[in-house]
Amino acid sequence: QVQLVESGGGLVQAGGSLRLSCAASGRTFSSYTMAWFRQAPGKEREFVARIDWSGQPTYYANSVKGRFTISRDNAKNMVYLQMNSLKPEDTAVYYCAARATTDFGSWGPGTQVTVSS
Numbered sequence: 001q002v003q004l005v006e007s008g009g010g011l012v013q014a015g016g017s018l019r020l021s022c023a024a025s026g027r028t029f030s031s032y033t034m035a036w037f038r039q040a041p042g043k044e045r046e047f048v049a050r051i052d053w054s055g056q057p058t059y060y061a062n063s064v065k066g067r068f069t070i071s072r073d074n075a076k077n078m079v080y081l082q083m084n085s086l087k088p089e090d091t092a093v094y095y096c097a098a099r100a101t102t103d104f105g106s107w108g109p110g111t112q113v114t115v116s117s
Contacts (some may be wrong), residue, residue: 002026009111022096037091
């Protein structure tokens with residue numbers, strides 16, 4: 001299993017940008033599929049973006065496509081989520097997750113993103 005810690009969350013005005021980072025521990029990080037999920041108050045956790053071990057392909061939820069970009073640096077054991085044109089509905093706790101085979105079995109504690117209108 002890999003241990004994950006997110007950072008980079010905060011308060012931003014609508015239309016602004018944030019870059020989330022996820023630091024991973026473990027020598028096999030480069031073999032994991034990585035993803036970002038989010039959970040807004042009173043809602044279920046939802047998928048945001050995914051990136052395969054090599055950096056391609058990438059997948060996005062329709063709600064963030066064109067605004068968010070997921071990337072990874074396997075040499076640094078890092079995954080990033082660049083979030084542009086943020087909207088109040090993007091407010092949520094954002095989680096980094098890792099998948100070795102079939103399930104996302106490793107999760108970080110989350111980082112809060114708040115977008116004010």
